[in-house]
Amino acid sequence: MSRELLNARRLLCPLPVIRTQDKVKQLKMGDQLEVVCTDPGVMHDIPAWCRINGHKVLEAISGDGEYTIILEVGE
Amino acid sequence: MLAAKTIMEQGVHVEGINFFTGFCVEGHTHAIRANDKAKPKRNNSLWVAEQLGMKLHIVDVIEEYKDVLINPKHGYGAHMNPCLDCKIFMVNKAKQWIVENGFDFIITGEVIGQRPMSQRKATMPIVARESGADDLLLRPLCAKNLPATLPEREGWVDREKLHDFSGRSRKPQMEMAEQFGFDEYAQPAGGCCFLTDASYSSKLVDLWKARDGDKQYDLDDVMLLKVGRHIRPEQNFKLIVAREEGEGRFLQGYKKEFITMNCTTHPGPLVLVDGSPSAEDLYLAARITARYGQGRDAEQVDVNIMSKDGSERTIQVKPFGTEEIPQAWFI
Numbered sequence: 001m002s003r004e005l006l007n008a009r010r011l012l013c014p015l016p017v018i019r020t021q022d023k024v025k026q027l028k029m030g031d032q033l034e035v036v037c038t039d040p041g042v043m044h045d046i047p048a049w050c051r052i053n054g055h056k057v058l059e060a061i062s063g064d065g066e067y068t069i070i071l072e073v074g075e
Numbered sequence: 076m077l078a079a080k081t082i083m084e085q086g087v088h089v090e091g092i093n094f095f096t097g098f099c100v101e102g103h104t105h106a107i108r109a110n111d112k113a114k115p116k117r118n119n120s121l122w123v124a125e126q127l128g129m130k131l132h133i134v135d136v137i138e139e140y141k142d143v144l145i146n147p148k149h150g151y152g153a154h155m156n157p158c159l160d161c162k163i164f165m166v167n168k169a170k171q172w173i174v175e176n177g178f179d180f181i182i183t184g185e186v187i188g189q190r191p192m193s194q195r196k197a198t199m200p201i202v203a204r205e206s207g208a209d210d211l212l213l214r215p216l217c218a219k220n221l222p223a224t225l226p227e228r229e230g231w232v233d234r235e236k237l238h239d240f241s242g243r244s245r246k247p248q249m250e251m252a253e254q255f256g257f258d259e260y261a262q263p264a265g266g267c268c269f270l271t272d273a274s275y276s277s278k279l280v281d282l283w284k285a286r287d288g289d290k291q292y293d294l295d296d297v298m299l300l301k302v303g304r305h306i307r308p309e310q311n312f313k314l315i316v317a318r319e320e321g322e323g324r325f326l327q328g329y330k331k332e333f334i335t336m337n338c339t340t341h342p343g344p345l346v347l348v349d350g351s352p353s354a355e356d357l358y359l360a361a362r363i364t365a366r367y368g369q370g371r372d373a374e375q376v377d378v379n380i381m382s383k384d385g386s387e388r389t390i391q392v393k394p395f396g397t398e399e400i401p402q403a404w405f406i
Contacts, residue, residue, distance in 0.1 A: 010328050012298070014095055014120075018133050021132070048121040048122065
């Protein structure tokens with residue numbers, strides 16, 4: 001299991017979702033991805049994308065104008 | 076949503092594809108403008124996919140889309156919207172996607188006569204033919220008004236259970252939504268593309284003119300046209316004036332790429348100066364900057380000018396009066 005970081009700062013939705021989607025394609029089931037964003041829309045969009053595609057949101061944190069989502073790759 | 080549901084009801088596995096051109100209205104504007112905080116920040120395509128219980132693939136086509144916008148074979152609509160070429164492009168991309176991902180055919184929510192440019196009876200076969208999708212393209216909502224496609228002929232879907240909608244009325248779709256139990260859906264004819272917007276299109280044309288007709292653009296260009304008040308006093312420079320706090324925060328991210336200005340003696344907006352302004356131009360830009368701050372009625376205000384390299388200086392200017400900025404400067 002690995003943990004990767006994705007910098008999606010300054011990108012506006014849906015680009016953080018697209019970058020997340022593209023990064024997840026390179027990961028294996030059980031791997032974790034930490035996505036750091038500045039668009040508050042990701043707090044809705046990335047969890048929705050995870051639910052649709054079978055991934056699990058482990059944590060969603062906001063503060064200091066940044067929004068971080070940690071997800072675990074599903075099947 | 077209705078087209079997908081119609082096919083899913085027949086037991087067919089459906090997945091969604093959403094193409095991101097850079098000109099999509101939702102998402103960006105909600106994210107930028109603090110005044111839009113009351114509106115849901117959800118992405119409608121993700122929301123629809125979740126309601127339907129299907130996977131959604133969002134595809135970045137920003138680069139490839141440039142050619143569609145710059146050289147539309149079928150021309151533009153009322154503004155800079157190349158709707159027919161756009162549809163052909165997207166169906167073509169969908170065709171490539173289904174081949175790469177092992178799917179059998181494509182469905183869209185098109186209805187004959189619903190849109191004046193891209194959804195006319197005459198354009199339906201053009202989209203199918205020029206996209207290369209041909210009879211792999213099924214339009215479940217108006218299929219009975221069109222020749223049978225391969226999925227219908229092969230019995231993969233039951234043509235009798237498809238629909239015969241036509242025209243601009245959304246009433247049959249609304250009734251169908253009610254039957255399916257959808258009490259919330261994207262507003263019909265809501266315009267999801269900035270290129271159908273007169274103001275946005277004017278700014279895009281102005282951008283191209285200011286670059287001596289060079290129509291290339293990048294994502295930042297496209298984004299900045301969505302934000303702020305755009306004022307061009309001369310061909311060689313324009314100002315982008317934040318209209319509210321959210322836009323100001325967004326424009327802060329461009330401080331290393333543009334000359335920026337803000338009033339220091341009174342609260343006021345952040346302003347980006349795009350182009351190659353002379354010292355005289357910057358003085359004029361500072362007067363405009365002062366006009367949009369709370370010191371607009373003062374005799375003199377201080378305006379800070381920051382260069383791209385971070386060096387700063389302050390000048391004193393008299394703010395422009397309300398009537399002093401010519402209407403022709405507003406893009």
